Each structure stands twice: as C-alpha cells, then as structure tokens.
Amino acid sequence: MSEIDELDARLLLLLSDEPRLGVLECSRQLGVARGTVQARMDRLERRGVLRGFPPAVDLAAMGYVxxxxxxxxxxxxxxxxxxxxxxxxxxxxxxxxxxxxxxxxxxxxxxxxxxxxxxxxxxxxxxxxxxxxxxxxLTTPIPYRVRPLLERAKGQPETPE
CATH class of the missing domain: 3.30.70.920 (Lrp/AsnC effector binding domain/regulation of amino acid metabolism (RAM) domain)
Structure with missing residues (x-):
C-alpha cells in the first residue's frame, strides 16, 4: 500500500517540524503509545517514505550562491x-x-x-x-516541499493497517 494514513501524516509533519524529537516525545505529542510510533516509523522507513533525518543545508550560506x-x-x-x-x-x-x-x-x-x-x-x-x-x-519562489501533501493526508480518515 502506497498511501499514508492520518497518523502517519501527523507523525511526518511532527518530524518535519522537529526532526530531533525522539520516539517517546513523538508518542507524547501525538497521544499514542511509544510502540505505535516506533512501529509506524519502522514501516514508513521500510516503505521508503521516511528516508532519514538529514539536516536542512543552505548551499548559498556555504558559498554556492x-x-x-x-x-x-x-x-x-x-x-x-x-x-x-x-x-x-x-x-x-x-x-x-x-x-x-x-x-x-x-x-x-x-x-x-x-x-x-x-x-x-x-x-x-x-x-x-x-x-x-x-x-x-534567479529566485526560488517555492522551494522543495511535501508539507501540503502531508496536511492533505492528515485530514483523511485512518485506513486499517
């Protein structure tokens, strides 16, 4: 199955906003069990939806203007x-x-x-x-983004696992 459900979307949005959060803090903020968050993260990684937590690097700030x-x-x-x-x-x-x-x-x-x-x-x-x-x-009026798709998925009802 290639789609994500509402909880997956909420988890991905949370990690997008605060990539350093641990599983326990994610579970607290989402109001679900720690094991649920860990299982979701593992499943999202296996499916290739979640591919790590690299820092956002500004190449222009590094001199690549x-x-x-x-x-x-x-x-x-x-x-x-x-x-x-x-x-x-x-x-x-x-x-x-x-x-x-x-x-x-x-x-x-x-x-x-x-x-x-x-x-x-x-x-x-x-x-x-x-x-x-x-x-x-010349400029980047809309940088690479996934948030609107996650926000849309967050509004959809949960699908059975």
Whole structure:
C-alpha cells in the first residue's frame, strides 16, 4: 500500500517540524503509545517514505550562491552511465530522467559565474552527453516541499493497517 494514513501524516509533519524529537516525545505529542510510533516509523522507513533525518543545508550560506538547471540530451541507452559520471561532479545536486526534449534534468550549484562555467564544462565533457541547455535560477519562489501533501493526508480518515 502506497498511501499514508492520518497518523502517519501527523507523525511526518511532527518530524518535519522537529526532526530531533525522539520516539517517546513523538508518542507524547501525538497521544499514542511509544510502540505505535516506533512501529509506524519502522514501516514508513521500510516503505521508503521516511528516508532519514538529514539536516536542512543552505548551499548559498556555504558559498554556492548560484543554482542552475541543465537539460541534457544524451546518447540513446546511456542514461545509467551518464548519471554515474554526473554523480562524480560534486556540484551536481540531483539528476532526474525526464520526458520531452531532454533526457536528464540536472540541478547544479556554483560559487560564481566563472565557477558555473567550470561546472558546465565538466557536465558537457561527460561521455554520451550530446547537447545541453542551461538556465540559471534567479529566485526560488517555492522551494522543495511535501508539507501540503502531508496536511492533505492528515485530514483523511485512518485506513486499517
């Protein structure tokens, strides 16, 4: 089953707001038994819904003030190989296989325009990359988010386990 129920949503919202909370404190705030919270967390981890508790890192505060997106057209059947080579470029933050004109959408960061040129040159030099189109992000009006989906799920009635 791929959906989450109301208690799962409340737990995930709580952990999103306060990722350092322990199981006992989560159980207290949610009004359920400690074992229930632990079982839910274990199940959410097994299903891949909950994938750890990394800190939220602001790359701009670390000096990576530019974010750019590149659409890559690659040689047919070479997605895995290209992705492996892109993963070796530290400034490549994420890569998505896409439909449409390009094959891969790459999010990358850089410290300056000159640094971005260096990163783009590294991406273009990846074997089997045939064409690229890069855009610099000016602002991020809506950052990556899951809260609205969790809020919606929280409002749904609980489903049997």
């Amino acid at each position: 530019l974010t750019a997106f590149a659409v890559l057209e690659i040689a047919q059947g070479r997605r895995v190989e290209v992705a492996e080579r892109l993963e070796a470029i530290d400034e490549v933050c994420e890569v998505h296989a896409t439909t449409g004109q390009g094959d891969l959408l790459v999010r990358m960061v850089a410290r300056s325009n000159a640094d971005l040129q260096r990163v783009i040159d590294e991406v273009v030099d990846v074997r089997w990359v045939e064409r690229t189109s890069t855009s610099i992000a």
